[in-house]
Amino acid sequence: MKQDSLSRSAEADTASPRKNAANEHVDFGQLANWVGFHLRLAQTASFQAFVQEARSVDLSPGRFATLLLIGRNPGISQTALAAANGRDKSTLTPILEDLERRGLIVREKVKTDRRSYQLTLTDAGKKMLDQLTVCAKRHDDNLDRIIGAKDRAKFLKILQKIAAEVGRGE
Amino acid sequence: MKQDSLSRSAEADTASPRKNAANEHVDFGQLANWVGFHLRLAQTASFQAFVQEARSVDLSPGRFATLLLIGRNPGISQTALAAANGRDKSTLTPILEDLERRGLIVREKVKTDRRSYQLTLTDAGKKMLDQLTVCAKRHDDNLDRIIGAKDRAKFLKILQKIAAEVGRGE
DNA sequence: GTAAATTAGTTGGGTACAAAACCAATTTCG
């Protein structure tokens, strides 16, 4: 009921014999060995798990990174935020509107450059961020447990390397 | 020009001093150490890179896994396909419609169970799959180069572990 | 100093996805 489609086959595990047409176990072919595919699966699963964690504070996980980055970089512009966040500027527009409407951030016009805004957290925003940090910690601890402390650093490094280098390689 | 927003700060690297308000380098705080965040960044980057690769054959990367899974598992049902694919069944409906419309797959009603379809590739579908496989190979080779042959297997295993275990842990 | 180029942010159009409500076929049970 929670997040059904990605847990796995979602209707396997029954011991009873099935004459169910074609599957039962699926042949992944080269996909089984394909990094991009598993990257997507892992990301989706992790994301969904975090949605569950963060539901308690009613803020989607996409908002969390945004909030944290603003907290860490008060006065940051929307463009810089988008870049740091790996999203398009236009994606941020409605998110920031929402966060502002909820009183979690402030957007002030910059005097020296009236095009841009500086973003900062309100007190409510800080409080919210603290709550979310607890969720995020729990979530990430869970991931740590799965990855194993030993491999964590290396794993992270590879992820960063991919984000930085892929698509520019050739 | 290619995929600008996610390469990184996207306007750093100039040696000239900038009085640009607040950023220049962004403080990621604990985000810098957060697996889920980098998982997302890496996945996004990888995905975008594959979009570039696959543009030549005019088929989005999401379709690719779908096509490959059908090719490997002729007669598979939509539900099983969705599960293997890590997507919701409802997500597949329009995708399969599209693939059928393009003459790449066939959906036949199953006589013994008239609710479900069996999916198979047409010859055109097989040909398309072959073309895509070339793109995918190139893309994955690129990822391999970034990851390094030595760590690849372990990296993949961790990804699979995450997909399988997260969200069920507690 | 004004025209052209650039930059910050928004808007509009389109894709990909999930969740919930739904329909029809099928299985289970009383």
Place this chain on the structure above:
DNA sequence: CGAAATTGGTTTTGTACCCAACTAATTTAC
């Protein structure tokens, strides 16, 4: 058997995202 539960697939609704086009402010160049 026939009602209830289950299952395969679609529809509807809503979110997150990108890209290309746009507006306004600012910088660059002549």
